[in-house]
Amino acid sequence: MYFFIVIDFDFANNNQPKPGRVLISEPFLNDAFFTRSVVYLCDYSPNGSFGFVLNNFLEIDIHELIPDFPDVDVRISVGGPVDKSNLFFIHSLGDRIPNSQRIAGDLHIGGTFDFVKKLLLEDKENAKYFRFFIGYSGWDEGQLESELDEKSWIVLKKLPDTMILDDGNDDLWKDLMSKLGGKFQVMANFPRNPSDN
Numbered sequence: 001m002y003f004f005i006v007i008d009f010d011f012a013n014n015n016q017p018k019p020g021r022v023l024i025s026e027p028f029l030n031d032a033f034f035t036r037s038v039v040y041l042c043d044y045s046p047n048g049s050f051g052f053v054l055n056n057f058l059e060i061d062i063h064e065l066i067p068d069f070p071d072v073d074v075r076i077s078v079g080g081p082v083d084k085s086n087l088f089f090i091h092s093l094g095d096r097i098p099n100s101q102r103i104a105g106d107l108h109i110g111g112t113f114d115f116v117k118k119l120l121l122e123d124k125e126n127a128k129y130f131r132f133f134i135g136y137s138g139w140d141e142g143q144l145e146s147e148l149d150e151k152s153w154i155v156l157k158k159l160p161d162t163m164i165l166d167d168g169n170d171d172l173w174k175d176l177m178s179k180l181g182g183k184f185q186v187m188a189n190f191p192r193n194p195s196d197n
Contacts, residue, residue: 013148013151013153013154013155014155015155015156015157016155017041017044017049017144017148017155018041018044018104019041019042019043019044019103019104020040020041020103020104020105020107020158021041021044021104021155021156021157021158022038022039022040022041022054022155022156022157022158022159022164022176023037023038023039023041023051023153023154023155023156024037024038024153024154024156024173024176024177025037025038025039025152025153025154025173026151026152026153026154026187027177027187027188029152033053033056033080033081034053034137036055036173036174037053037055037056037173038053038054038055038172038173038176039051039052039053039054039080039137039153040052040054040090040159040164042090042103042109042136043103044144046141046142047141048138048139048140048141048143049138049139049144050080050082050136050137050138050139051079051080051136051137052077052079052080052088052090052131052133052136052137053077053078053079053080053133053137054077054131054164054172055077055169055170055171055172055173056077056078056079057075057076057077057078057167057170058075058076058077058078058134060076062074062076062132065087065134066087068117069117069120070117070120070121070124071124072120072124072127073124073127074127074130074132074167075132075167075168076132076133076134077131077132077133077134077167078133078134078135079133079134079135079136079137080133080135080136080137080138081135081137082135082136082137082138083135083136084134084135086134086135087132087133087134088109088110088132088133088134088135088136089109089110089111089113089116089130089131089132089133090103090107090108090109090130090131090133090164090165091107091108091109091111091116091129091130091131091165092106092107092108092129092161092165093108093119093126093129094106094108096119097110097111097112097115097116097119098111098112098115099111099112104158105158105161106161107161107164107165116130128165129165130165131164131165131167132167154180154184156176159176173188174188174189
């Protein structure tokens with residue numbers, strides 16, 4: 001005797017994308033880069049959007065990329081497949097970092113990198129206010145909207161800044177899916193490849 005459980009995988013995006021919101025890839029997204037990704041949106045407009053993947057990490061030390069970087073304990077995330085030769089950063093220090101731009105809430109992007117290094121040299125604890133990325137995730141005009149229509153992404157409202165800046169959660173996708181509850185909690189435990197079951 002066999003028992004089958006039918007799960008409705010359909011969902012509606014009740015939240016619209018905008019800066020400061022988070023995209024969670026649907027569990028069966030078949031994409032070499034974005035499988036089970038969590039993306040923090042830094043900018044959103046009809047002309048295009050960009051953000052950073054929060055749960056894809058490089059297993060190298062930041063000093064291998066930037067030899068004169070202060071001796072602080074930070075993980076580098078792979079923010080996306082675009083412009084992977086550049087280092088990007090977000091932070092919660094606002095106008096203390098010259099030339100930074102506000103994303104949403106207390107989070108800002110970019111700024112004068114030499115000033116960032118100076119802050120980290122002064123006090124290693126300042127690293128908790130930063131998140132570093134190689135590359136970014138970008139969408140051309142209409143591309144993200146099309147992917148949302150295809151239900152490739154679940155849009156979440158703003159997460160706490162501390163969660164965005166946390167570079168230690170390798171299970172972020174699973175944690176967020178579980179917190180959504182119901183069928184999303186069930187999907188959070190599916191194997192990446194259904195044939196592995």
